Amino acid sequence: MSSGSSKPVGKMSINRILLWIGLVVVLFVTLFPFWWVLRTAWTTQGQVFNDTSSLLPVEFTWYNFRRVLGLVSTEEALAAGGSGQSLNFFLFLRNSLIFATLVTLGQVFFSSMSAYAFARLKFPFRNFLFTLYISALMVPGIVLLIPNFILVLNVREFFVETFGLASDNPILGFSGMIAPFFLMTPFAVFFLRQFFLGINKEVEEAATIDGASYATLYFRIILPLAQAPLATLGIITFIQAWNEYLWPLVIGREDSVKVLTVALSIFQSQQPSGAPDWTGLMAATTMAIIPVLIVYMIVGRRVLDSIQFTGFK
C-alpha cells in the first residue's frame, strides 16, 4: 500500500512532502485544543485574562486542580482572587465511575447471554425477535427519551411511596439512570452475535456429546473464546457511558447521582454573568478526560480495531 512500492526508496517527491505537511497540520489541529485545556488549567486564575496569547502556562500552578477536587478552603480561594465558589467535582467523578462501570458490566453480560441464544440456539420466533431488536437501531434516541423518562419517574414514585424511600435515594437514582442501558442495547447484542457466529462449533459439539448443558457451553466455552470481542465491547460501552449526557441530564439531576458531564455543563451555564471561571472549568475538563485517556492508552489498539470492525465486518 505504501507508495514506496511504486517509487524508489529515498526519493521524496514534492507530493509526499506536501502530504506530510498536511498530516502534521491535522495532528496539530487535533492536539492543540487539548494542550490549551492543560495550559489554561495550569495558569493562575488572575493571569488567564491578562496574558491571553502565551502558549505556555502563565504562573504555573496546580491550584485549579486542587480547587476542583475540593482541596482548597474558601479563604484560600478568596485570597487567590477566585470567587470562592465551591467546585467539588470529586463526587461527580465518582458518580460517573459508578454509572459507566455498572452500565458496562450489565450490558456486556446480559447482551452476551442473548447473543449466545441468537447465535447458537434454535427456538421459535428467533429471526423475528432478532429483526425486532435490530430495527430498534433505527429509532433516534430522542423518540425514546420522554417515554423512558416518564417510565423511570413513575417507577421511582412507586418505590418512594411503597417503601418510604427518600426521593433522592442514590440507589434509586442510579438504578433509574442505569436501567435503560443495563439489560441490553441492540448494538451490543448484534456486535456479540456476529462474533459468536464466527466461533468454531466443534468444541461445543464435543462438549455436548459429553453431556454439557447450555449453561456450561456458554460459560466454559463461548465466554472464554470470546474474551477479545467482549473486552472490545466493554471498552466501547464504558467510553460511551462515560460520555453520555442527555439521559443523565434529564433523569439524574440530584447531586448524589449527578455525573461529570452533567455537572460540567450545568456549572458552565450557571455562571454569573461575569467572566466564566475558565481555569477551574479547564481543570475539571481535564479530570473528565483522564479516565477515558487511561482506558485508551491501555487498550487503544482494541478501540482502533473495533472501528475497522464496525465499518467492514
Place this chain on the structure above:
Amino acid sequence: MESHIQELKSEEEIKGKQKKKKVRVKETYTVRETRAAFLFLLPSLIGFTAFYFIPAIRGVWISLHEWDLLTEKTFIGTENYAELLGSREFRNSFWVTLKYVLWNIPFQTVFAVFIAIMMHRLTKSTIVRAIILLPWLMPNVVVGLLWVWLLDPGIGIVNIGIEALGFDGLKWLGGLDTAVPSIALINIWRHMGYTALLIFAGLQTIPESLYEAASIDGANDSQTFWRITVPLLRPVLAFVLVTTVIGSFQIFDTVAVTTQGGPINATEVVNWFIFERGFDRFKMGEATAASMILFSVLIVVSLIQLRLFNADESDF
C-alpha cells in the same frame, strides 16, 4: 448513546436478512433448547420490552395528548402534529438543523477523505491513528466546553491568533450568522478523525495491484485518485454518509453546552426544540409529536440516500 456505530449496523443487517430468507428451511425445536434459549434471552427481553418496545408505542400514544406530567392527559388526536407543522418555530428548527448538516457533513467528509489518504500513503503508525481518533472519544460536553473557551470572542486563542495575523476576530458562537457554522466546526473537529479511520479501512481493501497497474500505465496521482480510489471507495463513502448524516440530524449535546439554542434562536435545532418543549415547558405531547416527525424525516432521508447510492452501485 446514539453514537454513529449503532447505525452502522442496519445496512449490513438487511443484507444478512435477505440471505437468510432465501435458505429458509423448516426448523424443528426441542423443548429443552427452547427453554434454555428463552432463559438466556430473558434479561434482554425485559430490557427491550421496557426501554425500547413499549416506550416507542407509548411515545406515539403520548404524542396524541396534551400533557404537562402534573395533571391528567387529554386526548387531542393529531392536534399536536397539526400545530407543529404550522408552527414557525418548529419549521425554523428544521431549517437550522438542515443548515447545520450542510455545514457539517461536506467539510467533515472531505477532510476525512484527505486525512485517510494521507495516512494511507504515508504511515500505518498506530500512534498517528490513535491521535486522529482522540477527539471522537471525548465527551461531547467536554468538547463543547473546550471550544467555547477556544472560540471566546474576547480572549479565546482562535481570535487572538486571527487578530495576530491582522484580521478581525469573529463572534463565533455568539454571532447570529456564525453560530451554526461554529457548532459545525466543533463537530467537524470531533468527528473527522473517526470518519477518516472508516475511510482509511476502506482504502486498505483496495488491492495494491490496481495502483501498480495504473502506475505502469503512467497514470498520475490525480488520475489514480479519480479513476481508482473514488469509484472503489464509493460503497464505503455511501455507508459513511448515510450514518453521519443521520447522526448529524440528531445534534443536541454540543448545542446544549455551547449556545442553548441562541443567540435568539439561531441554533435551535430540532432536538433542542424537543428538549426545551419537554423539559422546560413540560409539554410532553408536543415534544413527543415533534420527535415522531423527526423520526419520519430521518427515515425519508435514509431512504433517499440509500436509493441514491444503490443506483450507482454498478460502478464497481
